[in-house]
Amino acid sequence: MTSAQHTTPRTAVPRMAVPAYAWALALLALFALYLVAQDNGAVLASAGDLAHEFFHDARHSLGMPCH
Numbered sequence: 908m909t910s911a912q913h914t915t916p917r918t919a920v921p922r923m924a925v926p927a928y929a930w931a932l933a934l935l936a937l938f939a940l941y942l943v944a945q946d947n948g949a950v951l952a953s954a955g956d957l958a959h960e961f962f963h964d965a966r967h968s969l970g971m972p973c974h
Contacts, residue, residue: 944971 943965952959966973 943969 943962963973
């Protein structure tokens with residue numbers, strides 16, 4: 908005699924539609940994080956010393972080593 912196996916139905920995970928502006932904001936946030944965390948003048952060299960010092964101070968305020 909075989910025993911009947913009880914199976915539980917799988918519930919489908921609902922998909923969420925992500926608006927296009929959310930992807931644009933995510934890319935902008937990643938670029939800003941790159942500027943603060945990693946850029947040592949490669950992108951900001953043409954912006955001048957003010958932008959470099961602003962991001963340099965932002966690194967220090969976030970506790971990231973920069974030199």
